Amino acid sequence: MPELPNELDGLSESIEVIDKQIVELLAQRAELTTKVGEYKSKSGSPIYVAEAEASIITSRKSEAKRQGVSPVLIEDLMRRIMRESYHTKSTEFLCTNPDIKKIVVVGGAGALGRIFVDLFKRSGYQVEVLEEGDWAQSESIFEGAGLVLVAVPIKLTEIIISRLTQLPRTCILADVTSTKQKPLTAMMKAHQGPVVGLHPMFGPDVPSLVKQVVVVCHGRETEQYEWLLQQIRNWGGILQQCDAKEHDDAMVFIQVMRHFCSFVFGSHLAGENPDLQQLISLSSPIYRLELGMVGRLFAQAPALYADIIFDNKDSVAMLTEFSVKFNQALALVENSDKEKFIQQFTKVSAWFGDYAKQSLVDSKQFLLKADDDRTLSEER
Incomplete structure (x- = not known):
């Protein structure tokens, strides 16, 4: 089939033309959304309206389905485009209280x-x-x-x-x-x-x-x-x-425990000293994301995270209780008690309820993005 390479070249050229048109359309859209953002800001209209964004995505997904294009792809694309449109640095905002002198x-x-x-x-x-x-x-x-x-x-x-x-x-x-x-x-x-x-x-x-x-x-x-x-x-x-107490109680779970666990995990990795690049290259998207969140912590100011963990009055009690739960779970592994592990797993799953199922759906987008970001340099 000697004509195949020429046909492939022609198809590739056509795709390149379309790709350039997509970039041109995105540039035109960005120009328009910048103007919309400036108008909203100066008029006092909210920059982000959840209902409006949801309506746009629903409409574009319906159009995609009629055109034989994946609605999931279009939703992902539209969310990325809209996120970019929100982040213009030139926007001036309406002053809600001009009487404030300083x-x-x-x-x-x-x-x-x-x-x-x-x-x-x-x-x-x-x-x-x-x-x-x-x-x-x-x-x-x-x-x-x-x-x-x-x-x-x-x-x-x-x-x-x-x-x-x-x-x-x-x-x-x-x-x-x-x-x-x-x-x-x-x-x-x-x-x-x-x-x-x-x-x-x-x-x-x-x-x-x-x-x-x-x-x-x-x-x-x-x-x-x-x-x-x-x-x-x-x-x-x-x-x-x-109220302030509710906030601080919640932050023990949202910030203190999360940051502390990342700190311990990172400390353990550093102590064991495995080949970090090999861990990255061998990891599936979910493990790369988890490793990336740990790495992110250690790219920031240590004093900030020390203050967050040490300043909350409930940190020691909650982290101590967590260590008890950790050791109890470790005992299941030491005793090869898979049945008890599955029982506890099922109990926790019931506590998360529908959120666990929704998390499974939502996380797919994160995982696809992580997979897209894998580079050739990671291949070994």
Whole structure:
């Protein structure tokens, strides 16, 4: 079949033309979504609306089915395209409270503080930053402030808050620490005006606040800082409200245990010293993801994770109980008690309920992405 190579070349050229058209269409779409984002931001409309996104995806999946294209592929593609459209750095946001004359971010030169400084400035507020060397001028810096946001390391938060006793009465005092009971108590003691505790559930590497969770723990005079919560919504953030104790109790499971387990796993790997590249190359997507999450921890500041683990008052008790469960599970393996293992497995599965089944579905997308990212350099 001598004509086959020429036919294949022709097909490849046609695919290349279509690929270029796809890129051109994506560029046109990005230009339009940028304009939509700018309009929404300036008008105060939310950047992200869950119902609208779901409607778009449902519609495109239906079209895909009619065209004989995989709806799963189209959903994956549309979610990726829309995620990219949310992350434009040029967007300016509507200022929800023009009466605020000044916002002071204590620790605004830090990684997390810089995010809020940037967002407030892009929303039209006058922003000043107070760092360690600026306390001699703190009186003039705080003068006229409508909001003081504390964004310093956990170990410094209460110390810094204790120095904020001369803020204007109507000034809002807020923090963005990953623990909430102690900072909120300290703020209520130091300041007689509006107080609110915030916990951004993201790191300093996020491209935007779209779909990012911010936990809100109310303190005092909630009506006075409603504009701040609306401002976060305008940035695309999702607010989850709970009291400070509920927050700290949840963080033991969400942060402390997860980070501690990753730390121990990483420490064990380093101690055993296996060939890391071989582990990566031999791993299926799910194990590469798990290994990647452990590796991610050790690419970040150790002091941050030390503070998260050590500062929560319930850390020792919960981690001790976890070690008991670990040893009990280990005993099943030592005793070759597969039947008891299966019984416990079934019991835990029942506790997770439908979430386990949904997780199985949701994780497929993560695994496909991990598989796509496998490079030729990993082949050995």
